[in-house]
Amino acid sequence: xxxxxxNYEYNNQDGFSSSMDTSNNARKDLSNQNLRPITIKQIYxxxxxxxxxxFKINGKDLDHISIIGKIQNVQSLSTNTIYTIEDGxxxxxxxxxxxxxxxxxxxxxxxxxxxxxxxxxxxxxxxEKRSVMAFHIHLIEDFNEVTAHFLEVIKINLEExxxxxxxxxxxxxxxxxxxxxxxxxxxxxNNNNNMESISGYSPCQQAIINLFKTQKLGEEGMHIDTIVxxxxxxxxxxxxxxxxxxxxxxxxxxNTTVDESHVNIVGx
Amino acid sequence: MEDSVVIPRINSSMFxxxxxxxxxxxxxxxxxxxxxxxxxxxxxxxxxxxTVNHMRAPYENSRFVEVIGQVTGDDSITETSPAxxxxxxxxxxxxxxxIQYQRKFTDIF
Numbered sequence: 558x559x560x561x562x563x564n565y566e567y568n569n570q571d572g573f574s575s576s577m578d579t580s581n582n583a584r585k586d587l588s589n590q591n592l593r594p595i596t597i598k599q600i601y602x603x604x605x606x607x608x609x610x611x612f613k614i615n616g617k618d619l620d621h622i623s624i625i626g627k628i629q630n631v632q633s634l635s636t637n638t639i640y641t642i643e644d645g646x647x648x649x650x651x652x653x654x655x656x657x658x659x660x661x662x663x664x665x666x667x668x669x670x671x672x673x674x675x676x677x678x679x680x681x682x683x684x685e686k687r688s689v690m691a692f693h694i695h696l697i698e699d700f701n702e703v704t705a706h707f708l709e710v711i712k713i714n715l716e717e718x719x720x721x722x723x724x725x726x727x728x729x730x731x732x733x734x735x736x737x738x739x740x741x742x743x744x745x746x747n748n749n750n751n752m753e754s755i756s757g758y759s760p761c762q763q764a765i766i767n768l769f770k771t772q773k774l775g776e777e778g779m780h781i782d783t784i785v786x787x788x789x790x791x792x793x794x795x796x797x798x799x800x801x802x803x804x805x806x807x808x809x810x811x812n813t814t815v816d817e818s819h820v821n822i823v824g825x
Numbered sequence: 826m827e828d829s830v831v832i833p834r835i836n837s838s839m840f841x842x843x844x845x846x847x848x849x850x851x852x853x854x855x856x857x858x859x860x861x862x863x864x865x866x867x868x869x870x871x872x873x874x875x876t877v878n879h880m881r882a883p884y885e886n887s888r889f890v891e892v893i894g895q896v897t898g899d900d901s902i903t904e905t906s907p908a909x910x911x912x913x914x915x916x917x918x919x920x921x922x923x924i925q926y927q928r929k930f931t932d933i934f
Binding site: 596597598599601602627629643645646647648649671673699700701704705707708710711714806807808823 | 828829830831832833834849889891906907909911912914915916919920922923925926927928929930932933934
């Protein structure tokens, strides 16, 4: 029975489940739920195509979320506590129910304004305002977690946009005139807003970007020497290496996890 | 959403752009001086001075701090909240990468 309670509570977030439903449907929904690190700004920007339905980011349902921010305000009520959390992108109210048997609640009562916390919960609308219902809150002690959280948010977003892009434009991945470097305008770039300002690049920087765009690369990216050898006919080695360095410092390319000599494009 | 407070993460190179705004800056404590001014090296290796209006303890107790304050010049900031100790083990380089990346994702940050 405790298991069915669990299903009920988590499904109730959209307000549709009105009974203690333990059908396959409810179980299936639970298994689909994932924990997604996001920013507070993303909560406010999340779409809600169906009124009272679930929130969506990049077309994906928002289930459990994780945010990291600083406590700005604490409001203790008889049955719950409301923390106003600010994460550098916005602030939002986070509500957590007080369980009298819960040791955590005692620990939490010691936290005050200015402390960094991680909140696990789900996005809600309460009194026409977006807020978070927390299942769990804990204090951040290693502040590298804050950096890691936001880098993960970026990574997930990049992966999703790339996946959505390749799904929607599957046919465009086939070789065609539009896809080639010689096309007057590369139609595939409609989602690459970050790359749109391409006119500001030197021919060499431009060539490197084009090289990445035309290669199907894995996560390991490309070795710098490979890039040099592929472009040596058009640019000299120092210029190519300098351009790669510049593109890395401007976040168009990044060093992959393989080693310092492998880079990949930041893109979708 | 209207009452959502945003305190962006910036480094010293962005001070000019964020003049008069309330921001958060992470840095390594360079020297604590005698008066209420503290010198920090920020994540992009810039030097800034912080006018302290709250406790000095966070600056004295750890190598790295997060300051929330108002940008008052190209290299100066005045605290609007107490600073936070980040301890002695904080990866400033990764933090600076985050600041650079986040400018590319204005729909998220």
